[in-house]
Amino acid sequence: VDTADLAVVLVERSDPGVDVVPVASMGVRSLGLGTLRMNRVVVPAGRLVAGADGLTFAQRMLNARRLLLAAGLVGGMRALHEHCVEQLMSTHRYGAPLAELPSVQAALGRQLITVCTAEATLHDALPLLDTGLADPQFDTHLSAAKHAITEAAVGLGLSALRLLGGRGYLRGPAERFLRDACAMLSAAGAQDVLEIGLGLRAVTDRRPQAAPDPLDLAARRLALAEAAR
Numbered sequence: 001v002d003t004a005d006l007a008v009v010l011v012e013r014s015d016p017g018v019d020v021v022p023v024a025s026m027g028v029r030s031l032g033l034g035t036l037r038m039n040r041v042v043v044p045a046g047r048l049v050a051g052a053d054g055l056t057f058a059q060r061m062l063n064a065r066r067l068l069l070a071a072g073l074v075g076g077m078r079a080l081h082e083h084c085v086e087q088l089m090s091t092h093r094y095g096a097p098l099a100e101l102p103s104v105q106a107a108l109g110r111q112l113i114t115v116c117t118a119e120a121t122l123h124d125a126l127p128l129l130d131t132g133l134a135d136p137q138f139d140t141h142l143s144a145a146k147h148a149i150t151e152a153a154v155g156l157g158l159s160a161l162r163l164l165g166g167r168g169y170l171r172g173p174a175e176r177f178l179r180d181a182c183a184m185l186s187a188a189g190a191q192d193v194l195e196i197g198l199g200l201r202a203v204t205d206r207r208p209q210a211a212p213d214p215l216d217l218a219a220r221r222l223a224l225a226e227a228a229r
């Protein structure tokens, strides 16, 4: 059936006309990122997963993944912070370890605050997935947590580069963490677009409840799904 709506179908890698082309990315290289190319692929009717409103279907999958992808960053943040502490304790300048300088200790303290806050944000949001209480289409709590953790992780990566001096810029834990963390700026909902989706939700949630206009509701749902894609 040819409609303007989006459908979801299952496509096998081995289907004629399907090509998965690896892409070279800045980080998360073990993820195996690739571009899916399809040329006149014929899909049997039995592979239809959702016949209508495919965007909502995809949104439901992304909504849960959004926080799970960010969760990996949180463990990496603590490891990077500990790496910085070890490095600065074993690097001697002016006859003493750099970690003895109060300004360096303050920077490590700010790192620890960032790590603890990210951990708290993650642990506060994860039960929403466990309990099934999350809004399956666009959960504000999960989306806000993904956004906050991503910004915190990128900030921590930059802080490590500053603290580790020239060694931070060499291939190693700080360099790799920063490359990986930057993936989440666009993955699972680009940060800027999430901000719009969250702001839109904040406004629509406070609007007086008028008689629901089906056309308006459909447009709002489409806008939210687009914004959080």
Ligand SMILES: Cc1cc2nc3c(=O)[nH]c(=O)nc-3n(C[C@H](O)[C@H](O)[C@H](O)COP(=O)(O)OP(=O)(O)OC[C@H]3O[C@@H](n4cnc5c(N)ncnc54)[C@H](O)[C@@H]3O)c2cc1C
Residues within 6 Å of the ligand: 028, 033, 183, 184, 186, 187, 188, 189, 190, 191, 192, 193, 196, 227, 229
């Ligand atoms: C590590 C990683 C994993 C990924 N995994 C998947 C995956 O599994 N499946 C998949 O389908 N995709 C995946 N993606 C792609 C990802 O979903 C897109 O990169 C993301 O949705 C942004 O889309 P885009 O790259 O087309 O950016 P564009 O649409 O070109 O947008 C570029 C920038 O423009 C701005 N912008 C765009 N639209 C708006 C708007 N409406 N309002 C305001 N600002 C806007 C934002 O700042 C945005 O970052 C992945 C990306 C990465 C980096």
